Amino acid sequence: MKKIIPVLSSILALSLMLPSISSANVGINEKFGLPIVVYGGNLSEAEKESVAKSLDVAGEADVEEIEVTGQDLITYIKDGDSRANMYSSAKITRKDAGEGLVIQIVTPDNITQVTTEMYANAMLTAGIEDASVEVAAPKAVTGHSALVGIYKAYEVNGEELDPERTDVANDELTVATELADSGVEDAKVSELLTEIKKQIAEQNPATREEVEKIVEDQLTKLQIELSPEDRKLLTDLMDRIRKLDIDFSKWSTQLEDLSKTIEDKIGTIVNDEGFWQSVKSFFQKLADSVRGWFN
Template sequence: MKKLIATIAMILMVSTLIPSWAAANVGINEKYGVPIVVYGGNLSEDEKASVAESLSVEEEAEVEEIEVTGEDLVTYIKDGDARARMFSSAKITRKDEGEGLVIQIVTPDNITQVTTEMYANAMLTAGIENATVEVAAPKPVTGHSALVGIYKAYEVNGEQLDPERTDVANDELEVATELAEDVDEAKVSELLTEIKKQIAEQNPASREDVEQIVEEQLSKLQIELSPEDRQLLIDLMDRIRQLDIDFSQWSTQLEDLSKTIEDKIGTIVNDEGFWNSVKEFFRNLANTVRSWFN
């Protein structure tokens, strides 16, 4: 009996130390409306059901469900292909001002190119702030179409996005995934964020000023790019410079994103061995409890 009491006490103690990922459902948010789930338009019914399960749709008090297609791609991206196949999907929950962007890829094995930080960077460029966004796909895909779905969700929710900004944001995502073929993904996100922070702080007046900022950050972060990739990056950042953005407000969001990326690069919490040890602990604990009844 003493052993039973001690083990139960240990379980209770551990449970208080572990974050509560499944917060109590507080019902419908009357300020911002229900979460919007955007399904890739090329999903089969079985794939759509799989995505809905991954996004925990049934756990919501209520959701609005829409689809994103190649036609939407043309709406938000100048050179978009209406025949594009769309599989990656997302659930968007708007939050209060100041809460920032929280991005989670809930099927990480199936989103093969775009990282959470890449999504966050592109969303800020597009003018989307203060939301929790969960991304999922039923099979391996690059993850690009989820961004278009996020645009559509915001407009369904009554927001008017600047098409120039959404086009540049898509360009940013393309450049980020291309750079990540030769540079670590986290370093690519760090590079993009730091360059954008400097653009916000320095307010460069010309392409030459932007080029200097890019060169400084490449040197600071010790990143080597080919001449072609370097040119892609400069072209992108010069487009960002010319956007109608309140850079004074942008700085805070970029600072938060920068901190997140730094933590990701420097932490060991994302180490697979760490999580395997956590799983092993609970597996052993379950076996111990099971043995009492056998």
């Protein structure tokens, strides 16, 4: 027993040393209300349970659970198909102004097309600026329906979204995945969309021709080749974004923050060689102690 005590002490010391990757559970946020979990309307009961586990619903102090169906597509997307299948799901927690967007796909093998950056870009276009979002699916799906679920969850949480912006945001997600399917790397697609939007925010173009020049300039800068059809698709999207009722004076800063948020949160730990060395040393000592029990 005496030999076990030092090991337990070491484990306690490690728990104090490890940085907290996720925020401690401090109970219900009375300012913004409960986290909202929105399930795809076509999930079976077993699939819903799988998603709830992936989104750690049981780990919340309290949570509101809702469902998104094809009918919701009509609310947020002009040409939405009410018969659409909805499987991808999400948990959204509103944050204070200035905290930005933090997106995590907790079942990366099952969200096959949409990346965290694509979600974040589309959410910003839709008018969602400060939130933590986790996306999950119980089987391989593209991930598009999660965005509609995020819209619904956000409005259940007390906000109102402009349907024109949510419709454009859906177009943006569609364009992003189509460009990726055409052979452009996912990261390059997100970089392209972000850079074009930043230039729209900074230059405030007044005509489609000016938008087209911004698109062409960024394609050249990032050395991305697109077919004439995809160039038109991209220009049409960005011209719609230009016409939105957006405060472009602060949009540029939000887009800058968008590209850094995930890197900053992960890089702090991943790049800390001293931290990982201390973890390695701890487990070496733990192994030595365990071996000592049997000697």
